[in-house]
Amino acid sequence: MPTIKDIIAARKYVYRHLRPTxxxxxxxxxxxxxxxxxxxxxxxxxxxxxxxxxxxxLAANLTKKERNNGxxxxxxxxxxxxxxxxxxxxxxxSVIAVPEKANPGKVAAMRGLGAxxxxxxxxxxxxxxxxxxxxxxxxxKFVGPTDEPLICGVGTYALEILNDLPSVDTIIVPVGAGSxxxxxxxxxxxxxxxxxIIAVQSAQAPAMKLSWDxxxxxxxxxxxxxxxxxxxxxxxxxxxxxxxxxxxxxxxxDEDIKSAIYVLLEHTHNLVEEAAAAPLAxxxxxxxRLKNKNVVLVVSGGNLSIQNLxxxxxxxx
Amino acid sequence: MPTIKDIIAARKYVYRHLRPTxxxxxxxxxxxxxxxxxxxxxxxxxxxxxxxxxxxxLAANLTKKERNNGxxxxxxxxxxxxxxxxxxxxxxxSVIAVPEKANPGKVAAMRGLGAxxxxxxxxxxxxxxxxxxxxxxxxxKFVGPTDEPLICGVGTYALEILNDLPSVDTIIVPVGAGSxxxxxxxxxxxxxxxxxIIAVQSAQAPAMKLSWDxxxxxxxxxxxxxxxxxxxxxxxxxxxxxxxxxxxxxxxxDEDIKSAIYVLLEHTHNLVEEAAAAPLAxxxxxxxRLKNKNVVLVVSGGNLSIQNLxxxxxxxx
Numbered sequence: 001m002p003t004i005k006d007i008i009a010a011r012k013y014v015y016r017h018l019r020p021t022x023x024x025x026x027x028x029x030x031x032x033x034x035x036x037x038x039x040x041x042x043x044x045x046x047x048x049x050x051x052x053x054x055x056x057x058l059a060a061n062l063t064k065k066e067r068n069n070g071x072x073x074x075x076x077x078x079x080x081x082x083x084x085x086x087x088x089x090x091x092x093x094s095v096i097a098v099p100e101k102a103n104p105g106k107v108a109a110m111r112g113l114g115a116x117x118x119x120x121x122x123x124x125x126x127x128x129x130x131x132x133x134x135x136x137x138x139x140x141k142f143v144g145p146t147d148e149p150l151i152c153g154v155g156t157y158a159l160e161i162l163n164d165l166p167s168v169d170t171i172i173v174p175v176g177a178g179s180x181x182x183x184x185x186x187x188x189x190x191x192x193x194x195x196x197i198i199a200v201q202s203a204q205a206p207a208m209k210l211s212w213d214x215x216x217x218x219x220x221x222x223x224x225x226x227x228x229x230x231x232x233x234x235x236x237x238x239x240x241x242x243x244x245x246x247x248x249x250x251x252x253x254d255e256d257i258k259s260a261i262y263v264l265l266e267h268t269h270n271l272v273e274e275a276a277a278a279p280l281a282x283x284x285x286x287x288x289r290l291k292n293k294n295v296v297l298v299v300s301g302g303n304l305s306i307q308n309l310x311x312x313x314x315x316x317x
Numbered sequence: 318m319p320t321i322k323d324i325i326a327a328r329k330y331v332y333r334h335l336r337p338t339x340x341x342x343x344x345x346x347x348x349x350x351x352x353x354x355x356x357x358x359x360x361x362x363x364x365x366x367x368x369x370x371x372x373x374x375l376a377a378n379l380t381k382k383e384r385n386n387g388x389x390x391x392x393x394x395x396x397x398x399x400x401x402x403x404x405x406x407x408x409x410x411s412v413i414a415v416p417e418k419a420n421p422g423k424v425a426a427m428r429g430l431g432a433x434x435x436x437x438x439x440x441x442x443x444x445x446x447x448x449x450x451x452x453x454x455x456x457x458k459f460v461g462p463t464d465e466p467l468i469c470g471v472g473t474y475a476l477e478i479l480n481d482l483p484s485v486d487t488i489i490v491p492v493g494a495g496s497x498x499x500x501x502x503x504x505x506x507x508x509x510x511x512x513x514i515i516a517v518q519s520a521q522a523p524a525m526k527l528s529w530d531x532x533x534x535x536x537x538x539x540x541x542x543x544x545x546x547x548x549x550x551x552x553x554x555x556x557x558x559x560x561x562x563x564x565x566x567x568x569x570x571d572e573d574i575k576s577a578i579y580v581l582l583e584h585t586h587n588l589v590e591e592a593a594a595a596p597l598a599x600x601x602x603x604x605x606r607l608k609n610k611n612v613v614l615v616v617s618g619g620n621l622s623i624q625n626l627x628x629x630x631x632x633x634x
Contacts, residue, residue, distance in 0.1 A: 020336065024363050027429030044361050046341050048586050105583065112344030265626070266422065269365050269619040271588045302586040306630075309582070313627050 001241055002148055004190035007155035007183060013060035014053045014156045017089055021045060021157065023164040023296065028267040033280075034287045037295050038168075039264075040161055043272050043302030047085050047109065049078035049228075050154050050180055050300050055086030057153030058143065067092050072135035073143040074098070074128035076227040077106030078301050079177075083143055084115035095140070097131035099123050103227060105305050123222065125233045145177040146235045155183025161296055162191050169293035170196040172279035174300050175208050175249075176228045178238030184298065185245025196247045200282040202229045202274075203251040211239050212249045225254050225308070228275025228301060256281040258312050261304065273304040318558055319465055321507035324472035324500060330377035331370045331473045334406055338362065338474065340481040340613065345584040350597075351604045354612050355485075356581075357478055360589050360619030364402050364426065366395035366545075367471050367497055367617050372403030374470030375460065384409050389452035390460040391415070391445035393544040394423030395618050396494075400460055401432035412457070414448035416440050420544060422622050440539065442550045462494040463552045472500025478613055479508050486610035487513040489596035491617050492525050492566075493545045495555030501615065502562025513564045517599040519546045519591075520568040528556050529566045542571050542625070545592025545618060573598040575629050578621065590621040 021041045030037045042050035059071075070093035073083050080096040087094035094115040098107060099122060110117050121127040128144075135142035143150075161168060161184075171188060173181040181199045188195040201209045202224035210218040211234040222232040242249075260277035264270055279297035283290060338358045347354045359367035376388075387410035390400050397413040404411035411432040415424060416439060427434050438444045445461075452459035460467075478485060478501075488505060490498040498516045505512040518526045519541035527535040528551040539549040559566075577594035581587055596614035600607060 019339065022336065022361065022363065028425055031429075041361070043586070044339065044358070046339065105586075108345055112348075262623075265588065266623045269360070269422075269588050269590075269621060271582065271586050273586075304586060306579075306583045310630050313623075313630055 002152050002186060004187050006152045007159065007187055010057040010152040011156055011159065013057045014153055017056050018045065018053065020160045023161060026268050032263065032267070033283050033290065033295065035290045035293050035295055037283065037297065038165060039268060040157060040296055040298045041270070042157060042298065042300050043270055043276060047078070047081040047113070048302040049081065050157055051078050051082035051150070052085050053156050054150030054153035054179060055082035056089065058147065058149040059086035059090045059092060061149050062092070062141070066141045069138070069140045070095060071143055072131050072140045074124060074131045075145070076124050076230060077103050078228060078303060079145050080110045080115065081106060081113065084110045084113035088114045095131070095134070097127040099127050103303070103305050106303055123232060124230065146179050146238045151179045151182050154179050155187050157298070158184040158187035162187060165294060165296065167294050168195060168296050170198060170290060171296045171298065172198045172200060172282050173298045174229060174275040174278040175199045175201045176231050176275060177235050178208060178242055180298065180300060181246060182238050182241040185241065189245050197245055198282065199242065199246045199249045200278045201249070201251055202226050202257065202278065203253050205230050205232070206251055207231050207234045208239070209249045209251055212242055212246065215243070226257055226274030226278065228273060229278060250282045250285065252278050252281040252285065256284070258315070260284070261312060264299070270299065271302050271304055271309070272299050273301045276300045276302065319469050319503060321504050323469045324476060324504055327374040327469040328473055328476070330374045331470055334373050335362065335370065337477045340478060343585050349580065349584070350600050350607065350612065352607045352610050352612055354600065354614065355482060356585060357474060357613055357615045358587070359474060359615065359617050360587055360593060364395070364398040364430070365619040366398065367474055368395050368399035368467070369402050370473050371467030371470035371496060372399035373406065375464065375466035376403035376407045376409060378466050379409070379458070383458045386455070386457045387412060388460055389448050389457045391441060391448045392462070393441050393547060394420050395545060395620060396462050397427045397432065398423060398430065401427045401430035405431045412448070412451070414444040416444050420620070420622050423620055440549060441547065463496050463555045468496045468499050471496050472504050474615070475501040475504035479504060482611060482613065484611050485512060485613050487515060487607060488613045488615065489515045489517060489599050490615045491546060491592040491595040492516045492518045493548055493592060494552050495525060495559055497615065497617060498563060499555050499558040502558065506562050514562055515599065516559065516563045516566045517595045518566070518568055519543050519574065519595065520570050522547050522549070523568055524548050524551045525556070526566045526568055529559055529563065532560065543574055543591030543595065545590060546595060567599045567602065569595050569598040569602065573601070575632070577601070578629060581616070587616065588619050588621055588626070589616050590618045593617045593619065
């Protein structure tokens, strides 16, 4: 299990290519949540999502043979962009399998970063099993979405939160495969065990929440619009870390996620993707409990498709 | 006239509160413009616009008496947010006059930052003359939108551009009152006089362009939707600097600005305000001439109102 030392070690490789992202307090948002509310702007990253930190740490730590043989992975979008970005930075080939109905904007972005994109299967899990076999056949390195170097890389955003707001009381983090919340929990609890870590997933894709609750691996129906939260099969290594470091695990409805996207557009003028709006939706559910706390919402990414944005704006307000 | 030395001196006060903003290359955007195209993300600033740099430099350099008596200014929104943000950072009172039909989101943001907001007049120029008199009556400091400390503060983004991309060939900057393009020109030409500085304004509000062309102060009709470009009466001090440092001054139609907002949403997932999309619209007009150049588009701010976003999305695509 990674420790804060591993995450501190990743800083060197992350900041070779990236700058810290802002942590901003918005007064209008604080009024709405009823307490001092901060946004960690991972949507400001070059590929529009926090995962790029993990990709860069992973690529920096490959063996020479691994670099030569290329990286293989599956993605609904952001993880793939992260791997493509990191591979390009190190001159490594990347091959990414995406579900047949993948977000076209994210596919175009991966290709723009030089990745070879292959379509396969109905969802992330199908694409993953397929590309894993291909990697094996070709002798390439398969990268799973929760590999340890990824967790350590993404954990650097939590170091930034603690650096910018040492008095943080609660951090709310969206969960897909769980790398983000694991990195956050490891860092926050090592520095101050009283910081509360809240994980959030969509009620329309609760596999990680049900697994965390029960202490076993539970598959669940996956019907969420939030591709960053769309996990059908839980991940064992992140579950293990989450059981140690996560204090609460919440579910929010997709409809509340849509409203939260709207609120963030209106009050912060940031376009955020569905997963990234889940922490705000969660905070609005537990306003009473958050009073007088310094709350950080991790806005994990900004890659909302323009079609989803249109649908959302025509439906609300 | 300020020099690059004055802008370098402003760094100390700007970075006391802000971090450098990213300069990102987007492959899909580069394909569209037909050359390597970079976005300077001033929309990532805490108040969503580049002007906050200027406000912070101004506030840091006030006399004790000026701090005690407060800051008075007029704004269509972003300049006011900048002054409010800086005033709050230094514990100074700020009073901001806005036109009667000001963007409600920007007004709420100014109030959220602790400013006293007063509505007066049909446009920026009317609000300004009115608040100037009030400042005089009360012994407060009136801050004009092109005061030298503001130009020096905002010029720090140009230092960041040159630092991140020393091989930049062309920088395209939107012009309202002109502080941004002046800071950019002063920095870029001091470092490399071959860097081309292109100013851009809306064809529906060409006062600054007509003044620059003619070498005299020309008022012009102002009907643009882009509040950041909505100048009816030109500013003499920025005109003087622009005549020295700006190589070309372009006009783009409001309709092209709207399309550019859409393109930036789709390809960069950043919400940008009208003025901030003008450089992309301009670059698409002169694609042939930009070939093989490293082009930086200054995305000056992100404060698009949700109503304008809705109108835009229902009209396009």
